[in-house]
Amino acid sequence: MLLKQTFTGILLAAGFAATAQVLPYTDGHHAWDPDSLGNHRAVLAVPAPSKVAYVRIDWRRRDEHPENKRVIVTDAQDHRILNVKLLHISREYATLLFDASTGKGTYYVYYMPYKNEGRSNYPRGVYLKPDTTASATWLASAGAAKPQPVQVKELQAVDAFNSFYPMEVIATAAETRALLAKHKDAAYLVFPEDKMHAIRMPHDLPYRWIKSGVQQSFAAGTDRGCYFAFQLGVYALQPLENVQVHFSSLQAANGATIAAGELSCINTNGRAYDGSPLTQAVNVPAQSIQPLWCGLEVPAGAAPGVYNGTATVQAAGQKPTVITLKITVNEKVAVNGGVNEPANMTRVNWLNSDLAQQNTVIAPYTPLQVQDSVISLLGRRFTIGQDGMPLQIASLYTPEMTSIGNAAHPLLTEAIHFHFNKPGADDFLHWKTEGFHITRQDGGTVSWSARNTADAMTMDVQARLEFDGFVAYTVKLTALQDLDLSDIKLHIPMQPEMARYMMGLGLKGGNRPDSLHWKWDVAHKNQDGAWTGNVNGGLQFSLRDENYVRPLNTNFYLQKPLHLPASWGNDNKGGIDVYPKGKSIVYSAYSGARSMKKGDVLYFNFNLLITPFHPLQTDFQWTNRFYHKYDNLDTIKGTGATVINIHHGTPINPWINYPFIEWKKMKDYIDEAHRKGLKVKIYNTIRELSDHAYELPVLRSLGHEVYSPGKGGGFSWLQEHVDSDYIAAWFVPEVKDAAIINSGMNRWHNYYVEGMNWLVQNVGIDGIYLDDVAFDRVTMKRIKRVLTQDGHPGIIDLHSANQYNKSDGFNNSANLYMENFPYLNRLWFGEYFDYQQNSPDFFLTEVSGIPFGLMGEMLQDGGNPWRGMVYGMTNRLGWTDVNDPRPLWKLWAQFGMEHAEMIGYWSPNCPVKTGNDKVLATVYRQQGRTLVAMASWAPADTTVQLDIDWKALGIDPAKASVKVPAVAGFQEEMVVKDGKLPVAKGKGYLLWIE
Structure with a gap:
């Protein structure tokens, strides 16, 4: 000292x-x-x-x-x-x-x-x-x-x-005091600011505002047809509640007018990700700064000139502050509405977009058809009971899953139904129904309602079924008097054959156990339902209430877990039991004992997905060969690949989930790829967002709507410029790209849909590669619509690391993302999936996608090529050098796989068997010849004896040859005599029969 x-x-x-x-x-x-x-x-x-x-x-x-x-x-x-x-x-x-x-x-x-x-x-x-x-x-x-x-x-x-300059250069305490001394009686100050000086600091005044002082006017210029953004920075000197902005119309001296409705503030009003109106309360703590991002939609036909108007900031109980607006509209008409230049904040209004919200039918699905109580959709039928609940659900898919047949395969042994038990043996509520009523019917959606009444309660059912097989139930229970219940149960009684497999509720995908007892544990487990089914028919169910919020996923579940539904969870008294009863396998969701007062309301909502969604698209699997790496286009063309996946962290797509900065380079690459007959897909999702996104300060101004709350930290840029209250996500060291976790369902989805639409129309992308998914089926449908418009291919493949771990809440990737499966073209599951130790039923249900009408590829350690081919899967080229798929691609071309029908070992009609239930065979059949994929799960080397249904193959056994063609790195050439084959542990063969 x-x-x-x-x-x-x-x-x-x-x-x-x-x-x-x-x-x-x-x-x-x-x-x-x-x-x-x-x-x-x-x-x-x-x-x-x-x-x-x-x-x-x-x-x-x-x-x-x-x-x-x-x-x-x-x-x-x-x-x-x-x-x-x-x-x-x-x-x-x-x-x-x-x-x-x-x-x-x-x-x-x-x-x-x-x-x-x-x-x-x-x-x-x-x-x-x-x-x-x-x-x-x-x-x-x-x-x-x-x-x-x-x-x-x-x-x-x-x-x-x-750089911190200029909006993160703080005013000194003395400068701030001097400014405030000029406005002693103000509850708040408003600082108009242009779009290029985004307000970033939540508490400190920037020195820029000290220089300019408190202004009562804002002037700027813009082009016709452009969205023009600006800010009103509210500095609260005392706590403010319900801050609003009201706009007047804009008037020019020549009498031209721009209506007040063309001005808006995204912080207070907008449109939610699902298209519903959104109003948000903006409250500002004392000594805090709240940016209000406002915008003007300048009509393309607006007359050039200087337009004058006002923006009035009003907080509850406080005097309004009027800011004079002077907007010069230029003669020039903005190119593409100005959105080709996102650095100018011309896309902020995308946050309120409703693009592609209309529930139009998406290929390959067909419009819904209603006849009496039966709704028909692609490959499935749904029957409504008089009480509004599912009376029957049936699949028309063949066991091979390559087509839709005429035979109906019912999933249920009886209707899905509730039980309302009173204390005491065999005492329960008795219901009367008024019958169901169709409330909406079009090609994409059928909705219905039903009222059911008991002495002590009403049950109002609202439901809708969509063209892809999604069913949403809202079940509202209202107590008409005080009552005690020992339990409320929902029973889903399944046909045993159509409940062969199960996935979820703490179980990895595989054969369904004889019984299961599951309890809610949302603090640790991202589990609220399960899938059960067979390859050609199944059902996913998930239990919700009116307060459901989608949790975070992919390493972040514990930071934003599920909310325990008040109805189903009932203070952790609820759970799900699975057990056989008579001819049924019953899935019983129970909630436990509870008391209800007169007027109490509970929502026992649930969703269903009817699987599979569509037939297997095997031709797509064989003819679209993915190359997962940014590389020289001639090099890629020479491999035989046809579709390129461009990851983030690459020269043409450097910033994670924000492919709008180097888009011109991306366009040049894609144009050249198209000239060479190649398609290009890009990495783009919304689980997290790059710190390079131009709109980052806009999104921060929305509080926790877009960015999840968190402890901050992470890479230095985030700490220095975002400061706190966020979750740091993926970082790419090579380009120093740091991402922030998205909160889930929010208006960034609207921006995402608009961005995808722009990329299709202006850059020419052929689809997207999804690395896990942080959005639900509402956004997925919108994305598929914009990707496939005007004949664009709109290819979507989904990668997931295995979500069955502590950080992800022990969920199954397939179960977690199943609602998006109807719009995917391929799966890539993924890191931490064990292709060596897991059973065939795990391969089938959790990895292959086949029970859902999808096919996939392998990733971890290059996969197991022999087992993979039983499900039509190979490794993906470009990601790893292990198990190069090109020799298999070459064999596919020689055989003509695109003309073959796939008949899996799971089908009772498979014409080739091995006589060993640990060695499985899948047939790829075409006229006059057959390729058989065979793989072993036996604990040791073994020998099998082929059992071939020659008639089913359409081949004369007297003239047939069975050989093992040479495939580099996979198998050596040999001739099979007498149908006997030695099979090494964990390996197998591809047999050519003709």
């Missing part, structure tokens, strides 16, 4: 300035390594060598507690100066002494150095603590010396993206 006082006295006596200054902020153009020195430095000009130099740096930092971060001083060659003494450090400025005896010239002060810890793709930027490196000798001599003053030339960020 004495030493510091000595220095301070010397400096004051010498007349060193103690007032704040504003320094120039510049771009360092990557002149240093930020991973060791941080992203920010002050550039000093030392006029002459000096043993003790003094500098004051008015850095105006937005980060809290800079005194806890290290300061590093270097010379021009980045050699660290050890003799440094910090005199003062605060958010506003720092003063320090340092040894400049090595020479005159440039010195640097790095003031936010950090190191990255943790996984490379999930780094934790840890800021270095202060250290003491000065020698005692230098400190003693410095105390007696007269310091040489040093000039700060500039404050420099490692690049423009990391």
Whole structure:
């Protein structure tokens, strides 16, 4: 302390300035390594060598507690100066002494150095603590010396993206006090701001506003036909509630008018992701800044001129603030509404888009047909009971899953129904029904309602079935009197053959157990239902209430888990039992004992998905061969691949889930690919969003609507510019792209749909690659519509890492994403799927996609090519060098796989069997020849005896040859005699019969 006082006295006596200054902020153009020195430095000009130099740096930092971060001083060659003494450090400025005896010239002060810890793709930027490196000798001599003053030339960020200038350069406390002193009676201040100076700090006034002062007007210009965004920054001096913005119409001197309805504020009003109107209350705590992002939809036919109007900011109980608007509309008509230039915030209105919301039928589905109580949809029939509940559900798909037959395969042994038990044996509510009524009927949706009444309760049923097989039930129970119930149960009684397999409720996909007892545990498990079925018919059910919110997934479930439904969960009394009863397999969802008061309402909602969704599209599997890597197009063409997946972190798609910055490079690549006969799909989803998204500050202004709350941290850019209250997500070190987790169902989905539409129309993408999915079927349908419009192929494939783990809440990937399966073309499941140890029924249900009308590919460790071919799967080219699929592709071409019918081992009609239930065979049959994929799950090497139904193959056994064709890396050529084959453990064959 004495030493510091000595220095301070010397400096004051010498007349060193103690007032704040504003320094120039510049771009360092990557002149240093930020991973060791941080992203920010002050550039000093030392006029002459000096043993003790003094500098004051008015850095105006937005980060809290800079005194806890290290300061590093270097010379021009980045050699660290050890003799440094910090005199003062605060958010506003720092003063320090340092040894400049090595020479005159440039010195640097790095003031936010950090190191990255943790996984490379999930780094934790840890800021270095202060250290003491000065020698005692230098400190003693410095105390007696007269310091040489040093000039700060500039404050420099490692690049423009990391710069704080100008909207993150804070006003000093004195400047803020002086400003507020001019507005002593105000409850809040409003700062109009243009779109290019996004408000980023939640509490500090930017120095830019100190310079401009509080303005009562805003003027700017825009083109016709363009969305023009601007901001109204509300600085609350006391807590504000229900902040609103009201707009007048805009009037030009020549009498032209732009209606008030063309102006809006996205923070207060909009359209939800499902198309419903959205109104949000904006409350602002004291000493906080709330950006209100407003926009004007300038009609393309608007007359050029200067338009005047007002925006009125009103908080509950406070005086309104009127901002005069002066908008100059230029003669020029914006190209494509200006959206080709998203850096100009021309896409902010996409957040309120309702593009592709109408539930039109999407190929290959067919319009719904209703006859009496039966609704027919592609490959399935749904019969409505008089009480509104499902009376019967039937599948028309053949066991081979290659076509729709005439035979109906009923899923249920009786209607799906509720039981309402009173205390006491065999005492339950007796219901009367008024019958169901169709309330909507069109090609995409059939809705109905029914009222059922008991002495003590009413049950109102609202339901809808959509063209893809999704059924949503809202079941509202209203107590007519006080009553006690020992249980409320929903029974789903399944035909045993149509409940052969099961997945969910803590079970990995596979053969259904004889019985199961499951309890709710939303704090740890992302489980609210299950799928059960056979290959050609099944049912997924999920239990919800009116407060359902989609949880986070993919490593983040525990940070935003399911809400326990008040009805089904009943304070964790509820659960699901599975058991045989008579001729049924019963899925019994129970809620346990409860009491209800007269007027109490409970919602026992549930959703159903009727599987499979469509026949297997085997031709697509054989003719569309995916290459999962950005590469030279001639190289890709030479592999035989036909579809390229472009990941993020690549030159034409660098930023995760934001493919709008390098879109011109992407377009050039795709155009060239199309000329070469190749299709191109891109990585783009909304589970997380790049920090490079132009609209990031807009989304932050929406509170937790788009970005999930969280503990912050992660890569340095996020900590320095987003600050806190977010969840750091995936990071790409090569391009320093840091992402933030999306909160789930929100208006960013509207932007996503519009963005996909723009990419199809302007860049020419042929589809998307989804890496897990953070949206539901509402958004998936919209995406499929815009991707397939105007004859575009709209190919969608879904990758998932195995979600059956603690971080993901022990859910099954297929179960988790099944609602999106109707719109996928292929699965790629994925990391942490075990292709070596798991059983055939696990392959079938969790990996292959076959029970849902899909086919897939393998990933982990290159997969098991022999087992994969039993399900029509190979590894994906480009991702790994293990198990190169090209030799198999070559055999497919030689055989003509696109002309073959797939008959899996799961079909009772499979014409080739091995006589060993641990060695399975799938047939690919065409006229005059057959390819048989055979794979072993036997615990050791074994020998099988083929049992071939020659008639079913259409081949004369007397003239037939059975051979094992040579396939590099897969099998050596051999001839099969007498139908006997030795099969190695974990391997198999491809047999060619003709």
